Amino acid sequence: MQHTDIVCPFCGCLCDDLEVTIKDGHIESVKNACTISQSKFMNHHENRITVSTINGKETELEKTVEKAVEILASARRPLIYGLSSTECGAISKAVEIAEYTGGVLDNTSSVCHGPTILALQQVGESKTMLGEVKNRADLVIFWGSNPTEAHLRHIVRYSVTPKGMYIREGKKDRKIVVVDVRETRTAKMADKFLKIDHNKDFELLLALRALVRGEKLEAKEIAGLPIEEIKKLAEEMEKAKFGVVFFGLGLTQSDGRHMNIDAAVGLVSELNRKTKFVLTPMRGHYNVSGANTVTTWQTGYPYAVDFSTGYPRYNPGEFTAIDVLSREEADAALIIASDPGATFPKDAAKHLAQIPVITLDQKHTPTTMLSEVVIPVATAGIEAEGTAYRMDGVPLKLSKIIDPIEGVYSDREVLDMILTGLKEAKQ
Amino acid sequence: MTLVIKNGYVYDPLTGINGEQKDIFIKEGKIVEETSEKDAKVIDVEGKTVMPGGVDLHSHIAGSKINIGRLLRPEDHRKDVVRRGKNTRGGVGYSCPSTFITGYRYAEMGYTSVMEAAMPPIGARHVHEELNDIPIIDKAAFT
Numbered sequence: 012m013q014h015t016d017i018v019c020p021f022c023g024c025l026c027d028d029l030e031v032t033i034k035d036g037h038i039e040s041v042k043n044a045c046t047i048s049q050s051k052f053m054n055h056h057e058n059r060i061t062v063s064t065i066n067g068k069e070t071e072l073e074k075t076v077e078k079a080v081e082i083l084a085s086a087r088r089p090l091i092y093g094l095s096s097t098e099c100g101a102i103s104k105a106v107e108i109a110e111y112t113g114g115v116l117d118n119t120s121s122v123c124h125g126p127t128i129l130a131l132q133q134v135g136e137s138k139t140m141l142g143e144v145k146n147r148a149d150l151v152i153f154w155g156s157n158p159t160e161a162h163l164r165h166i167v168r169y170s171v172t173p174k175g176m177y178i179r180e181g182k183k184d185r186k187i188v189v190v191d192v193r194e195t196r197t198a199k200m201a202d203k204f205l206k207i208d209h210n211k212d213f214e215l216l217l218a219l220r221a222l223v224r225g226e227k228l229e230a231k232e233i234a235g236l237p238i239e240e241i242k243k244l245a246e247e248m249e250k251a252k253f254g255v256v257f258f259g260l261g262l263t264q265s266d267g268r269h270m271n272i273d274a275a276v277g278l279v280s281e282l283n284r285k286t287k288f289v290l291t292p293m294r295g296h297y298n299v300s301g302a303n304t305v306t307t308w309q310t311g312y313p314y315a316v317d318f319s320t321g322y323p324r325y326n327p328g329e330f331t332a333i334d335v336l337s338r339e340e341a342d343a344a345l346i347i348a349s350d351p352g353a354t355f356p357k358d359a360a361k362h363l364a365q366i367p368v369i370t371l372d373q374k375h376t377p378t379t380m381l382s383e384v385v386i387p388v389a390t391a392g393i394e395a396e397g398t399a400y401r402m403d404g405v406p407l408k409l410s411k412i413i414d415p416i417e418g419v420y421s422d423r424e425v426l427d428m429i430l431t432g433l434k435e436a437k438q
Numbered sequence: 439m440t441l442v443i444k445n446g447y448v449y450d451p452l453t454g455i456n457g458e459q460k461d462i463f464i465k466e467g468k469i470v471e472e473t474s475e476k477d478a479k480v481i482d483v484e485g486k487t488v489m490p491g492g493v494d495l496h497s498h499i500a501g502s503k504i505n506i507g508r509l510l511r512p513e514d515h516r517k518d519v520v521r522r523g524k525n526t527r528g529g530v531g532y533s534c535p536s537t538f539i540t541g542y543r544y545a546e547m548g549y550t551s552v553m554e555a556a557m558p559p560i561g562a563r564h565v566h567e568e569l570n571d572i573p574i575i576d577k578a579a580f581t
Contacts, residue, residue, distance in 0.1 A: 110527065308500075309536055309538065310529060321522050322529070323515075323528060323529065
């Protein structure tokens with residue numbers, strides 16, 4: 012059986028043109044996918060968790076859910092974390108569990124584009140959709156982002172090679188600039204690569220803004236670049252008909268963080284006095300944008316939400332997962348679709364290993380290994396349907412193309428069982 | 439089921455009733471002249487207003503623009519916080535209320551139907567997901 016227009020549940024590009032062939036309940040082939048996506052679809056059944064466990068011991072699902080309910084019901088400050096690699100229905104249930112238990116809710120944007128959101132809250136953002144980039148952008152700047160290795164088809168679908176309504180010749184009609192601290196593979200295919208000093212993005216962005224504004228600069232060199240090169244880039248930006256900056260963690264997680272994005276927004280806003288310029292974060296996990304979106308419409312806030320007072324409160328740096336763990340504040344955790352055990356700093360991971368943890372995942376990870384309760388779940392976008400939001404905020408439908416292993420349910424269904432259990436326990 | 443709404447001050451522009459104290463009889467979902475049914479459910483609304491449900495034809499309650507509004511206003515949210523209730527969800531109000539609070543507040547104001555007036559086709563799925571999370575009132579969206 013052949014499925015067309017399948018949405019890929021891997022990165023923030025959410026490519027929606029995959030063709031998947033199913034034979035005897037297994038995926039036989041995937042067309043149009045990048046190598047990462049190919050691997051996700053073709054190997055989704057490998058290294059799978061097949062049974063739920065309590066302390067590593069196989070336990071039937073009902074009993075495992077009961078244990079999860081017991082842990083969350085007796086916790087004083089549970090942390091609910093992850094959510095960026097699952098569909099929006101599951102995210103919605105997780106918000107409700109956090110509210111019901113008076114816990115802390117956070118998603119992985121606190122360790123990636125959280126600073127982008129902080130800057131947006133300070134100074135706004137000049138946004139766009141990827142289709143506009145394809146049809147109009149004649150200057151594309153990748154700043155601290157590396158799509159050739161992280162968002163593979165971004166290049167062919169939206170930003171570099173595709174032919175658009177006003178970009179008739181594709182790459183020939185576009186100028187590609189990469190600003191980074193090392194020569195990435197994206198830098199190698201760009202028309203211009205500017206290698207800058209570590210942690211000097213802020214200075215460079217402010218210098219560019221000053222030049223676009225018409226100020227004279229006395230400095231001979233900024234961020235390791237001669238002033239002439241910077242002047243040239245500023246001129247190219249002004250001359251563009253439609254420019255776009257795609258920025259990644261190189262900008263959000265280096266020194267300055269949200270102030271770097273603040274400076275980038277300032278530069279783009281300055282450029283909009285002379286031409287049309289926009290910026291878009293390169294969101295990593297396929298539905299991290301959805302995690303922010305759902306949490307915002309339900310609570311008012313995109314991440315780092317505390318429900319201990321009965322109403323949502325927001326404070327990144329205080330209610331973010333790493334901080335709640337490092338302060339040894341959380342006394343239980345519910346982890347959905349992420350692997351903080353492998354990716355968090357030592358203090359946070361160490362505390363996570365000392366408290367009861369419930370993890371919902373498809374595969375074995377360092378987090379499942381330190382968890383008291385592990386519940387296997389279906390892979391959203393392959394074994395379960397739902398909605399995901401693309402890096403530019405466009406909602407797309409994830410499909411269920413094959414059945415999960417018998418007795419394995421989706422994140423949403425398992426979270427619903429836990430929520431129902433919590434409500435029953437109270438009565 | 440038959441329902442009697444007793445002793446309210448009734449307003450109905452269509453029939454020219456302007457604040458008269460009257461009883462309203464409802465039979466099988468429709469307002470009727472009177473009913474003599476003995477097992478009718480009676481609600482005494484002495485001192486309260488009875489009016490047709492409000493319809494807001496042009497609002498912005500769901501979708502990407504209001505959600506960016508919510509995202510942009512964390513400091514506003516702190517001015518109007520709503521605790522979780524026994525049967526209600528928590529959230530925030532003020533300039534850009536969260537979805538659950540949007541439903542509760544419209545209902546409190548006497549509205550029964552609210553239209554979202556700006557749904558770009560590419561964001562339709564987003565609008566509908568938010569409408570699903572607005573409780574009590576009837577909702578629809580225009581493109």
